[in-house]
Every structure is written in C-alpha cells, then in structure tokens.
Amino acid sequence: MEGLAIRIRGVVQGVGFRPYIWHLAHQYNITGSVWNDSDGVMIHAFANTPQMQNFLDRIPENLPPLAVIHKIEIEILPQQQTPEVFVISSSEHNAAMQMPVTADAAVCQQCLADMTNPANRRYRYPFTNCTHCGPRLSIVRRMPYDRENTSMAGFAMCKACEQEYQNPADRRFHAQANCCPTCGPTVWMETQGGKRIDVDDAIMAVAECLQEGNIAAIKGLGGFHLACDATNPQAVKRLRTRKLRYAKPFALMALDIDMVKRYARVDQAALNALTDKSAPIVLLPGQGETLAAGIADDDQYIGFMLAYTPFHYVLMQAVNRPLVMTSGNLSEQPQCIDNQQAREQLGEVADVFLMHDREIVNRLDDSVIRITKAGVQMLRRARGDAPKAIMLPAGFEQADSIAALGGELKNTFCLIKQGQAIVSPHVGDLEDALTQQDFRQKLVLFQQLYDFTPDTLAVDMHPGYLSTQHGLDWMKREGLTGHQVQHHHAHIAACMAEHGVSIDSSPVLGVVFDGVGMGLNGELWGGEFLLADYRQCHRLASLQPIALPGGAQAMREPWRNTLAQLHHYFDIEHIAGEFANLPFFQLVQHKPLDVLIKMIDQNINSPWCSSAGRLFDAVAGLLGIYSERISYEGQAAMALENLAAEAFSSQQTYQHAFSRENGLISSKPLWHAMLTDLAAGLAAPVIAARFHHSVIEMIVSVVKALRDEHDIHQVVLSGGVFQNQLLLTEVSEQLSAKRFHVMMAHQFPLNDGGISLGQAMIAAAKKIKFAEV
Numbered sequence: 001m002e003g004l005a006i007r008i009r010g011v012v013q014g015v016g017f018r019p020y021i022w023h024l025a026h027q028y029n030i031t032g033s034v035w036n037d038s039d040g041v042m043i044h045a046f047a048n049t050p051q052m053q054n055f056l057d058r059i060p061e062n063l064p065p066l067a068v069i070h071k072i073e074i075e076i077l078p079q080q081q082t083p084e085v086f087v088i089s090s091s092e093h094n095a096a097m098q099m100p101v102t103a104d105a106a107v108c109q110q111c112l113a114d115m116t117n118p119a120n121r122r123y124r125y126p127f128t129n130c131t132h133c134g135p136r137l138s139i140v141r142r143m144p145y146d147r148e149n150t151s152m153a154g155f156a157m158c159k160a161c162e163q164e165y166q167n168p169a170d171r172r173f174h175a176q177a178n179c180c181p182t183c184g185p186t187v188w189m190e191t192q193g194g195k196r197i198d199v200d201d202a203i204m205a206v207a208e209c210l211q212e213g214n215i216a217a218i219k220g221l222g223g224f225h226l227a228c229d230a231t232n233p234q235a236v237k238r239l240r241t242r243k244l245r246y247a248k249p250f251a252l253m254a255l256d257i258d259m260v261k262r263y264a265r266v267d268q269a270a271l272n273a274l275t276d277k278s279a280p281i282v283l284l285p286g287q288g289e290t291l292a293a294g295i296a297d298d299d300q301y302i303g304f305m306l307a308y309t310p311f312h313y314v315l316m317q318a319v320n321r322p323l324v325m326t327s328g329n330l331s332e333q334p335q336c337i338d339n340q341q342a343r344e345q346l347g348e349v350a351d352v353f354l355m356h357d358r359e360i361v362n363r364l365d366d367s368v369i370r371i372t373k374a375g376v377q378m379l380r381r382a383r384g385d386a387p388k389a390i391m392l393p394a395g396f397e398q399a400d401s402i403a404a405l406g407g408e409l410k411n412t413f414c415l416i417k418q419g420q421a422i423v424s425p426h427v428g429d430l431e432d433a434l435t436q437q438d439f440r441q442k443l444v445l446f447q448q449l450y451d452f453t454p455d456t457l458a459v460d461m462h463p464g465y466l467s468t469q470h471g472l473d474w475m476k477r478e479g480l481t482g483h484q485v486q487h488h489h490a491h492i493a494a495c496m497a498e499h500g501v502s503i504d505s506s507p508v509l510g511v512v513f514d515g516v517g518m519g520l521n522g523e524l525w526g527g528e529f530l531l532a533d534y535r536q537c538h539r540l541a542s543l544q545p546i547a548l549p550g551g552a553q554a555m556r557e558p559w560r561n562t563l564a565q566l567h568h569y570f571d572i573e574h575i576a577g578e579f580a581n582l583p584f585f586q587l588v589q590h591k592p593l594d595v596l597i598k599m600i601d602q603n604i605n606s607p608w609c610s611s612a613g614r615l616f617d618a619v620a621g622l623l624g625i626y627s628e629r630i631s632y633e634g635q636a637a638m639a640l641e642n643l644a645a646e647a648f649s650s651q652q653t654y655q656h657a658f659s660r661e662n663g664l665i666s667s668k669p670l671w672h673a674m675l676t677d678l679a680a681g682l683a684a685p686v687i688a689a690r691f692h693h694s695v696i697e698m699i700v701s702v703v704k705a706l707r708d709e710h711d712i713h714q715v716v717l718s719g720g721v722f723q724n725q726l727l728l729t730e731v732s733e734q735l736s737a738k739r740f741h742v743m744m745a746h747q748f749p750l751n752d753g754g755i756s757l758g759q760a761m762i763a764a765a766k767k768i769k770f771a772e773v
Helices: 017-027 049-058 109-115 159-166 202-211 233-243 257-261 268-274 310-319 339-346 433-449 466-478 487-498 551-555 558-569 572-578 583-588 593-601 612-622 635-645 668-679 684-710 725-737 752-772
Strands: 002-011 031-037 040-047 068-076 086-088 187-191 216-219 224-229 251-254 281-285 301-306 323-327 352-356 368-372 375-380 389-391 402-404 414-417 420-423 456-460 481-485 508-518 524-532 537-543 659-661 664-666 714-718 741-744
Touching (some): 040 049, 187 202, 202 224, 216 339, 466 481, 487 752, 537 684, 558 593, 612 635
Parallel strands (some): 456 481, 508 714
Antiparallel strands (some): 031 040, 402 414
C-alpha cells in the first residue's frame, strides 16, 4: 500500500481545510492523518495507487470557500505500518509561524439559513459564523489563529458550541469565532450620552429609529458605520452636515440583489462582485427608482454593498430599504473601532448607537471596486481582500525580509516574506495625525502577525512624505538597508508583479498618469512614459511641466491650474482679452492674477510638474467644473469624466491637439481648440468629450512611436488618472488592437494604494542582484 506525505501551502488554516480533507479521505478509503503545522497543512495518506490518484486529483477541485492552495508538494513515505483509519491530528505550531492571515469573509448561505430559521438556536443571532465565513483579520491579535489569540478569547464556548467545534463532520469544526446567543457577544442600544436603552430587540429598535429619519452609529466587523435612510433626503443632508462630508459620495448597503436592482443596473460581472465572499462596495450605474438627493449628486455611479454580516442582515431585513452606510468618523479621519472612542467622536453625529462587546482589533474599511470593460478595477483594497498574499513571479522565490512603506495618500504598506507579498489593508491619507498613528500601529501588528523582521526597507523618493520620513528614521535607528524608490517606477513594478512578470523579463513601457510624484532628480512628475524593469527606469517622454501656483493650493483650486496652462502657452493678457466673455476669465478677474503670474515667472512657491491630474483639473477649471475649489481629491476630474460620458460616443479628437518634441508633450493646440469651442458656444459635455478623445489619441500615438523607437511591445497603464473609465477602456482597447500586450492592475489599486507593492518588488530585485554579485 502506497504512503505519501502531501504538503499543502496556502490559505489552508482556519478555513475548514482539514475537515475537507477528512471527508475526501473517507470518500476514497484513504487512511492516515492530517494536521496543521508552521508551513500549512500536512497529510500522511495511505491507499492503493488508483484510490490515491483519485484522492490527489480531488484535493484542489472543490475547496472550502475561503481556502486557497498556493502549492502542493508530494513525497513518498518510508515503509511503515499502515494506519487503520484517517484522523485529524493536533496542530504543530512554533515560533517561526509562516501561515498567512485570512481576510474576513461575508456571511455564508449556510449561516444565513441557520439564523433565519426560527427553529434554529442561532435564529437572528448577529454573530453567527463558521469556517466558511466571518471575522478573521478584524479579531486576531497574534498568530496562530486560535481563539485565545483573538478578541473571542473572553467568550468561553457553551457545551453545544464546543461539540460543534470538536466534530470534524461539522462545518464549525475548529471555527475560532464559533458562538451562539448562550455564550457569544451581545448587542445593545445606546443614546447619544452613552445611556443604554432597555429594549427587547436592540437591532429592531435601531431599525425603527432609522425608518423615522434618525442617524445611527453601528458597530460592525472592522469598524463603526454611520447609517441613515438612503431614501430620506433630510436624513442624508443632516448626516453630511454633522459628519462634515459635504460632497464625497456615500456608500449604500442593501439587503439583497433584488433591492440593489431597484436603484442600479446589475450585470453578471457586478452580480458576481456583489455576492463575492469579500463583499466589496461595487460602483454601479444608477437606474430605476430614485434615491435621496445628496447620495452621489455628481456621480453617474452608486456604490452598493450587500449586508455582509449576520448583524447587518438582521438590520437590513428590519428596515427593508437601502441605507447609507458610510465610515464612522469625522471626514478624513480613521473610522472608530472602540466603543468609548465612538461615543466621544460620534456623539454629535449619531442620534442612536448600536453597540456590541466583541472587540475590533484591526480597523478595516470596506473595499471598493468598479466593473469596467477592461475588467475589475480595485479602487480601495481593504476588508475581504487584504491581507491576501500573492506569490511573487519567477526569480523572486527567495525574496525575504523586505518592508515597503507606500505613499502619502491612500497609504498601504507591503511586507515580502519567503517569496510572498503581503499588502496591508487601506490605511488612508497620512496627512491626518490619527491616520499616521493607525499606520504605525498596523505596521507593528503585521510584524507580530507574520513574525516579520525586515533587513531592507523601501520608501518613496519624496522627502516630505510621512511614510518616507518614518522609513528613513527606521533605517537609521536599526541600521537597515534602504531604497528610495521613484514613485512612478513603483506604480509600474506593482502591475508587473500582479501579472507575474519575471525578474529577468524585458523592460516594459509604463504609462503612468497621476497627480504628483517625486521624479529622479527632484522634479515633480505625473504624466510619464517610462521604460522600466524591476531594477531601473528611464524617462522616454512626459507631459510638458507646468507651474503649480501656490503649490499644494493648486491641487485644491482647479482655476489655478487653468491659469498656469494658459500663461505657459499664451500671452495671458492677449488671450484674456480675446476670450474675455468666457466665464473662466470673468471668474479670474476677481483673483490676484498679477501676484500669481509673478509667482510663476519668479518660481516662487510654484513648482513645475508634468502632472496629468493637474491637466484634467485645468480643463475642469476652464469648463466651470469646481473651478473655485474641490472638496476632495479627484472631485473635478471625476465630474469632468461624467460630463464627457454624456457626449463621448458622438465626438472625436481635436486634430493635432498635442505635439511631442525632445520628449516633451505640449498641449498648446488643445487649449486653443477648447477656447475656440467655448467662444463658439459649444456645450461643455462636447468639449469634455473631445478633450478625452484627444488625450486617448495622444497616449496611443506616443506609445506607438516609442515602440518604433525602442522595440517595446508590453505596456503597463497605471496611476490614479487611469481610474477614469473612458481613458482606461479606450487606451487599452486601442493599444491591444495595435498588437500591444497591455497590463493594468486588477487585484490592487491603480492609485497610490498599490505603490507599496511596487516599492517592495524594486527593493527585492536590487537585493537579489546584490546577492548574486
């Protein structure tokens, strides 16, 4: 009888994998044992050869929902006495624990069936879970993922739950968060002042408050949400005012797909995304019934997610309408995770609080995606998706002990350990002091969870980034090897890693359009065509650098960018006189033009930048789209995209809108054409559409020319500007039609949320090269 040692590596602990193997073994008359250890799952299997082969073939075929196999290794066991049965053995863990942390998962259909069955002991219990679903990263303090190492440690299982936990045939076998109303966490309702309200059913009572137009602070899986009735305009307006979030779209929660379909268009791809175990917010085209004004007034998309915990499911059943479900914080701060913190910070925002006593250890925002013709676009990678590890491409198998600290905005960090990259959940904008604190705490926690000590750090080149400053201090304090990585190179390397591009692959042409990033020689870049591999990048072309009058102020006031573009390409007095009747020139009559022009000409607080993001802002400023000031990053550019979409299919490019000379791409012809169209009375959607077509045509023509010059056939599209669906879809389709191999990020954000992965890959490649010398 054949005996095999079968090593399974991947996400295979705490996800019902050993019971799955136990069932398969019994099905195929396999004897032996299965257990967890520091490298994954080990199986010792004994059977005749045909049975053994059937067993091996079946292992990867119908995995538990949360299990992911990275690798299967098989060795022949020495001759020994054949066991008579197949058993699940005790786990073997040690200090060198290597297992990945599993992401939190939406409630499974089996648990929903339990909690909606009046005869079941978990009927309407909001913390129902099993090995197929429920909390993971949000409750874990340290590894291994055992109950005593989570925030469930204080809830001793009752006899019935203990029997499930010990039964290999039960899907709650070794479910670390297993509980029921007898032994698990509890829910209660509070007033603004923190006083508990004595009600029979706290969730039902809060649902009634929401139906009456009140605002509720609701403690969920990875943090608090602020909720209100999404069909009540007065409630939505109050929430915006109290939360100090005056314009940014709100996310919504629905009970089920049927509820979503009443307000948005749901195709098969969107259906798959909404019902995925990660349960992200999915941006969907609005249609059908009308939601309250103020949900997403400037956006053609509505962000919907389904109720992803039993807690939310019970609430949504009770309210029977979509709810605004936005992060429980004041604008731009991290969401609250602690009960007392929520009382203090949200006391002036929420009318009522829905609390529970299971501690949230790790803050997790909701993931956000959009479905495009080019595929799934990850906008924010957090709950349900992070911290899933990716296996690194060929040549990086030995990469280890590298930490990359990401950027300033939409920060994430990345750890490379034993040939895998672990990218943190979305942290946020480090300009906020509380977010900085969260960044440092998460970094320490992940080092503990992964038993990780870096010997190499990677940071952005920008010396003003707080992540860079933290990394440089860390390098100096502990004597670590350090790499300062060019921002746009990191964008390209992240996409290459996701697509499995090997370490010795030929260079790619990276087109990186974003807001701003530090260039190789201290300049500010943002509209780049780069020749790059993992170790180096060369700038082949870029948008013409234009001044940012007032520095950071120009990133908040689009009209400043319009002025700078026009001043660079034209005699501003002449052009202002020729087009004096245009609203833009009437607007800037009341601005300190002489001062700003002097600042630009004398290079006073007006850094030059080749930013594509600022070009889009400048065009928005010309067309009167948030010309004066934006309320959040990307607002003007997003509104410009939405405006262009109205006329995009009926319009074409401006002829010769851009010109390229000595690697610089001038938009002077484009600006003259747009001014002429405005003076002729053409509608703003038409001009916005023609602008988009012109940018698309420019990118495609420059890429084609660079292929002819450098024999490059692989193209990476990255940077936050490519979150523009018109731009990304058209550029990728046109380049593919011209026989380019086009790569773009899907698992990670195109924006700065993905650059920590790229930083880590560049540092790893340089470390490997150094080791080979």
